Amino acid sequence: MHDWVEKYRPESLGDIVGNQQAIRQMMEWAKNWKTGTPPLLLYGKPGIGKTSSAYALANDMNWEVVELNASDHRTKGIIERIAGSTATTMSLLGSSRKLLLLDEADNLHGTADRGGARAIIDVIKNSRQPIIMIANDLYGVAKELKALCEPVQFRALQTATIIKHLRYICSAEKKSCSDEALKEISESSSGDMRSAVNMLYAAGTGIDNLTLDNVSTAKKDERATIFELVGAVLKGKDDRRLMEMSYELSDTPDTIIQWIEKSLSQIKDIKNRAEAYRYLSYADDYIGKTYKRQYYTLWRYATAVMILGTAQAADGAGVSDRIMPPSRWGRMSGARRQKALRQSVLNRLSSGYHIPEDTLRDEYLKSVSVLASKNPLAFAKEFSLDKDELDFLIHDKAVSSEVIKTIKKEIKELEKKEKVTKKKANGNKNKASPSGESDASDASKDATSSIKNPKSTFLSDYNGDEKSSEREDLDNKKVDESSEKSSEKKVSPSQSTLFSF
Numbered sequence: 001m002h003d004w005v006e007k008y009r010p011e012s013l014g015d016i017v018g019n020q021q022a023i024r025q026m027m028e029w030a031k032n033w034k035t036g037t038p039p040l041l042l043y044g045k046p047g048i049g050k051t052s053s054a055y056a057l058a059n060d061m062n063w064e065v066v067e068l069n070a071s072d073h074r075t076k077g078i079i080e081r082i083a084g085s086t087a088t089t090m091s092l093l094g095s096s097r098k099l100l101l102l103d104e105a106d107n108l109h110g111t112a113d114r115g116g117a118r119a120i121i122d123v124i125k126n127s128r129q130p131i132i133m134i135a136n137d138l139y140g141v142a143k144e145l146k147a148l149c150e151p152v153q154f155r156a157l158q159t160a161t162i163i164k165h166l167r168y169i170c171s172a173e174k175k176s177c178s179d180e181a182l183k184e185i186s187e188s189s190s191g192d193m194r195s196a197v198n199m200l201y202a203a204g205t206g207i208d209n210l211t212l213d214n215v216s217t218a219k220k221d222e223r224a225t226i227f228e229l230v231g232a233v234l235k236g237k238d239d240r241r242l243m244e245m246s247y248e249l250s251d252t253p254d255t256i257i258q259w260i261e262k263s264l265s266q267i268k269d270i271k272n273r274a275e276a277y278r279y280l281s282y283a284d285d286y287i288g289k290t291y292k293r294q295y296y297t298l299w300r301y302a303t304a305v306m307i308l309g310t311a312q313a314a315d316g317a318g319v320s321d322r323i324m325p326p327s328r329w330g331r332m333s334g335a336r337r338q339k340a341l342r343q344s345v346l347n348r349l350s351s352g353y354h355i356p357e358d359t360l361r362d363e364y365l366k367s368v369s370v371l372a373s374k375n376p377l378a379f380a381k382e383f384s385l386d387k388d389e390l391d392f393l394i395h396d397k398a399v400s401s402e403v404i405k406t407i408k409k410e411i412k413e414l415e416k417k418e419k420v421t422k423k424k425a426n427g428n429k430n431k432a433s434p435s436g437e438s439d440a441s442d443a444s445k446d447a448t449s450s451i452k453n454p455k456s457t458f459l460s461d462y463n464g465d466e467k468s469s470e471r472e473d474l475d476n477k478k479v480d481e482s483s484e485k486s487s488e489k490k491v492s493p494s495q496s497t498l499f500s501f
């Protein structure tokens, strides 16, 4: 389905249609590039040629491309290694320069990118290699990052421009296509060339002379076909037919997987269902790698694994309920979905905690995510998160085991400090007030200091919850129990509002 998108991906800047001003700006930048030249920030809607232009430019300049997208670990160290490479190292690779491509720059912040945006900004400032960043939404890019870059705007493509490109593809494929059909495809793609090329492919498969009817049928059939495919998977149709059906779809594997996942409850045998989930997780892995490496052949493996694997696991379970489309988030394309979910989660948490969105995102999101995973239902209820939002928050790649380890370490250190302070305070208290009257004022002092430092309040709250719910080794358990008791005394209801639920 995606063959034409890849087959006709522009190789040189001269092949990019539309956005000629942006293309000229990129060429000028590349020709005059020297150490210290600000990175480019290409921004604009999906599917209009930003990524293709960056690759085409590198090709024209004979630069090697190193792409790091949001699902990669964009740690300071990795970026530094690439951006700091000298020309000597590069010449060993036969290429004069290395273009560092950072996709989804609107996701480049402290949460997703270990080392944080600030550290990455420092590296970018001192880069000895050209850098291009790509974002859909300029407003989502961190201010400091934006200030460092030269912005290049990509606009949605005009209908006439899209028609011209589709016509070129038709002639290269030796197909004819009526003007009405091309107009219909171009208009319904709303300036997105990727979607237009996909639509042309869907309508043109097996047809030499495309008409408006083929386009309408292709559009109309789209959903019926995915319903059919999911049904066939559950019924366990033969492998060849399942694969044929998947080729007929215009949906990408990241959408198909959501449809299949949604239908897994129809597999009543729990072992079989678990097996199906296992296959979906393999497929999901391939999808991730496809985006990461821009190696689209992996998409085929993803489709094969999810369809054939689930069909085998379903073991002819059949269709017992209506096949339902995935949720509103699920129908969006991968990157858009992530972005929309992140935004919606941030909105809700920000108003719940009364913390500005960017502070929450940069400073607390990882921790809140760990916290949410401790008691997901209560958390979802407290912040009115739907299932997808909760899943996103908990399973965001940002919360890697490494992050959790760091947080646990921080907690332990805090705990040690708190113990020492408490011991001292108790010593003083016993001396000063044997009657114990100062308990209340001490508690309120603790509360004020924690409110001044919300992170520490959070960590104490998290710590308590963590201890009661997780199995630790015996030694830890002893320490945990004793400090749990002490934290019960310490935290007043008002104090814990910031992160309580």
Ligand SMILES: Nc1ncnc2c1ncn2[C@@H]1O[C@H](COP(=O)(O)OP(=O)(O)OP(=O)(O)O)[C@@H](O)[C@H]1O
Pocket: 004, 005, 006, 008, 009, 010, 015, 016, 017, 018, 044, 045, 046, 047, 048, 049, 050, 051, 052, 053, 136, 165, 193, 194, 195, 197
């Ligand atoms: N301006 C264009 N000229 C020619 N082909 C294009 C153009 N824009 C998009 N395409 C086609 O669409 C496909 C996707 O384009 P590309 O990946 O460059 O879009 P993008 O703007 O980077 O989108 P996203 O923001 O989703 O990554 C390309 O492989 C190519 O086939």
